[in-house]
Amino acid sequence: MVAVAGALVAKMVIAAFSGMGAATVCHPLDVVRVQMQTEGADYKNAIDCGSQVVARDGVRKGLYAGISAAYLRQWLYGSCRIGIFSFLLEQAQQKNLALGLPKNQIPFTGKLLMGMTSGGIGSFVGTPSELALVRMTNDGKLPENQRRNYAGVVDCVKRIASEEGVTKLWTGGKVTVMRAMVLSACVLGCSSEIKLRLTATGLFGTEGNLMLGGLPLLFIATLCSSFIANIFSNPFDVVKSRVQNQKVDPTTGELPYKGTLDCFLKIIAKDGVPKLWAGFTPAFLKLAPYTIISLILTEKITMKLTGKTAL
Secondary structure (H helix, E strand, C coil), X not given: CHHHHHHHHHHHXXXXXXXXXXXXXXXXXXXXXXXXXXXXXXXXXXXXXXXXXXXXXXXXXXXXXXXXXXXXXXXXXXXXXXXXXXXXXXXXXXXXXXXXCCCCCCCHHHHXXXXXXXHHHHHHHHHHHHHHHHHXXXXXXXXXXXXXXXXXXXXXXXXXXXXXXXXXXXXXXXXXXXXXXXXXXXXXXXXXXXXXXXXXXCCCEECCEEHHHHHHHHHHHHHHHHHHHXXXXXXXXXXXXXXXXXXXXXXXXXXXXXXXXXXXXXXHHHHCHHHHHCCHHHHHXXXXXXXXXXXXXXXXXHXXXXXXXXC
């Protein structure tokens, strides 16, 4: 039992550090994504949004606003999402070997379920950091007299808890968990399955002798899974950003959205169905390199330390 727990913790720590490396590279795209998905300033496209953010707040305060929240998110959400999936996949592989079956004879639906499970757990644990990330990355778009001006992720979390209540740290938790379950199922389940099927073709070498250490194989597998995941998760992402960034109307004293479904319906009624895919380009441009970097780092670090694959 201790060995099993140790293996799980080790995989989660590897996933957290891998996620931090990916977040450092990809965070500016996350800032652009959130700013395009929330209400307020109107941007023509991702390039226009990025240009306006830099012109308004500079690179460090603009494109890297909320980076501390992004790092915390990796330790809460990323560590669970990738670490638990890798652990569950390894357990399934060991069970197959014990039964005399091929190690990778795992149904695709099983991998999707593993991704949904790890994503759901990680998302619930990491919702406070996700909320802080949305608040901090969007703050610069607000008029100066309406900005929250958080000093950092700790200040953001403390102020939300003290000013709005501890339970408010899980604002948008329902849609955040749903998004994470869809995203993780597609990203992790599809990456593992695509990697397995591409390996079977022999185009990237044999399983024990992959071309360039398996980097081209991992790149293509994670790129394809990122695109699939972005298609299915973007509507949840838009709703999550809206719900987590909403403020009480000073006139009515009420929040703009009563809940997840209400937000979905109001977005469609006001802006049309295509609005659910607002920020698709920056979301994909962020998700693809983030997924590629984090999963490749996770795979390589795991191989280096344990001699086993992570996906």
